[in-house]
Amino acid sequence: MGLTSNNTLVAAVLAALLLFAGTVWLWPRLARRSWRAVGGRVGLLLATQVALFVSVGLAANQAFGFYASWADLFGRETDQGVVVDHAAGVPSGGPLQVIDTGRVQGRGGFRASSGGQIDEVDIVGRTTRIATRAYVYLPPEYFQSRYRTRTFPAAVVLTGYPGTARALVDKLHYPRTALELAQDGRMQPMILVMLRPTVAPPRDTECVDIPGGPQTESFFAKDLPDAVTAHYRVGREPGSWGIIGDSTGGYCALKLALHHPGVYAAGAGLSAYYNAPVDPTTGDLFHGDKELRDRANLWWYLKHMPGPDTSLLVTSSRVGEPNYKATLKFIERVKDTKRTRISSIILESGGHNFNTWRREIPATLQWIGGRLGDR
Structure with a gap:
């Protein structure tokens, strides 16, 4: 059984x-x-x-839905996800303060030029005044002399709700995975900005600009990229930024890529859902604003708004993920647009948990790295 x-x-x-x-x-x-x-x-x-x-x-x-099978429970589900493209042929001082620094072990030890560096930072939005903690992974190339004038693409990485940003480093291993992929030539070097979408804790704001409340969408669409770009050598041209998230963070990633394609050239939602819930953790997100509520519904947005020029990736599992059927329908909805591109990772089984996302992250990083530009 x-x-x-x-x-x-x-x-x-x-x-x-x-x-x-x-x-x-x-x-x-x-x-x-x-x-x-x-x-x-x-x-x-x-x-x-x-x-x-x-x-x-x-x-x-x-x-x-923590675990989908006995193998998933005991950590024996190890097959990594494979991206399937559904559009053939589509190829100091200031708002950011570093408060601590750590190193990542590379093939040459713990030098920054070998394994990269993780900065723990505090970010305060210039326009939204939202303050939050984040971790910034800088690849080893960032510290190597031959790349001293180079800017790097960047990906925002979001947890679920409530989530902890540190789990992206210690549990989901984003920096280590990015390092290994780049060293093996499977992904270009990329900066990762890791944080949780809960920027006004304990409230779950669902990356919405709440009337009279936290302007969370504006924080992720403007303040966060501006703060990181002002402090690090991140590309400023269109196509330099992507966004990844799991669960609530996955919904945010897809929504931000759809709403702000000029900022985020690609968005990946791992175990995402496609409409903002309204429950005791969110409170009243929309205050009766029908337009705001509709924009937060990705189904409505894709049906009634022109498909933006951006790339999306969604993930699910045939057994164990409650979003499986919705994800298949979402893929079809995106395919009906003219400019929005959609890819997917569908596992045979996997629950709504870290083990499943660890199996999807390598392919996700490769996918998003292939859609971001550098100079």
Whole structure:
């Protein structure tokens, strides 16, 4: 039986109930002080608690989609995603302050010119006044003398909600993966700007310019690129920036690429959804503004607005991801536009979790690196 099968959950619940009933029924017979009686009591209690734990875990996994299969749960799903193109032939001081610096181990050790550098930074938007923490990965070429006049393409990388920016470094391994891909010649050197979309915590702003509230979309569309470009050697010409995200960050990445193609030439949504939810974590995002609500709905936007000149990548899994059917429909919706290009990564199985995204990130970085320019 599969990990997400209802039969598996029912079997676990029945086992827990039977063990509980058996414990109540046999307890008087195990009331003696012999070692066998004590061992029996301990065994029954332990078995009942394990069965309850498994039942709760299975129910939580079905509700939230953490793991898609037993192999996914035990880390045996390792096949990496493959990008499928659906359009044949489409080829100091100031707003950013560095507060700490770390190195990435390369083939030549921990020198910045060998493995690159990760700056922990504070960013304050000049126009939105939004302040947030981020991590900036600089590839080793950034510090090598032969590239001293070169500007580099950059990709914003977003977590889900609520998320932590550090997880992009330590759990999803974006810098290490980018380094390995570049060293193997599979991706051009690229700067990564890693942060969470929750720039006004604890509120989930869904990258929306909220009337009377945080102007989150404007922060990502203008303030963030301006702050990074003013501090680092990032290309200023169109086509220099891309954006990647998972879950909520994936929705934001797709929306920002659609709304601001002059800023983001490519956007990748890993396990993304396609319309901003309104729930207790978001509050009232739109304040009755129908135009704002419609713009936040990617289905509506692609149907009613001219398709922008940008490239999109979406990911899902046939088993384990709740967005699978919606993702297939989204691909078809984008293909109906004239200028917007769509690619996808579809895994056989994978839940809404870090293990799945780690399998998709190498192909995603290669894809986005191939769509950004450098000088």
